[in-house]
Amino acid sequence: MILGVGTDLANIDRIAGVLDRFGDRFRNRVFTEREQRKAVYRSKTEAGEASTYAKRWAAKEACSKALGTGLRMGIAWRDMAVTNLPTGQPVMAVTGWAADRLAQMTPAGHIATIHVSLTDDHPWAQAFVVIEATPTPSVDGAD
Template sequence: MILGIGTDLANIERIQNTLDRFGDRFRNRVFTEVEQRKAERRTDVAGTYAKRWAAKEACSKALGTGLRMGISWKDMAVSNLPTGQPVMAVTGWAADRLAKMTPDGHEAIIHVTLTDDHPWAQAFVVIEARPVAAAQGMS
């Protein structure tokens, strides 16, 4: 079952201007070390940050809160599988919120997709609850 859906559209040029103006102060407030390392290795640094910004906004919407109620930017972190597929991990308040949203007997799966076409970066997040398989050999 679907627990939440969120989307966000971020302007890459706005993120670039914010990086130019606030630099590390902005990076360290919003992005984890892993996200920063990923972005700084890319040719399109601002585009990489913009996609992750959009993903965090989309995730907060899927959690049903937006960026209020105690959620922190770093409570939501985007990384990539070896295949390149983006994945979202939540910690802190976001993880607590996710646990409260997830029905008993289910596990939450966060799906995320990212795209960009200068000057726009976009993210979609879908939070799914899947039934947990009963332990084998138990009756």
């Protein structure tokens, strides 16, 4: 079952301007160390640092919407983190208040999964998040 859906659109040039103006203060407030390492790596590619951060910014906004709160009620930017599987597929992990909210939303006997899709086409970066709950597999193998 779908527990929440969120989407966000971020302007890559706006994020580049924020990076120029606030630098590490912005990076450290919003992004995890792992997200920052990914952006540094991507700064050497055509994708670029600002694009990488803009997609992750959009994903965090979209996730907060899917959690049903937006960026209110104690959620912190770094409570939501985008990483990538070896295949390149983006995944969202939540900690802190965001994890608490996800647990509250998830019905008993279910496991929540956060699906995330990212895309960019300069000057725009977009993210789409779906939170899904699936029944917990039974211990004895019977469903």
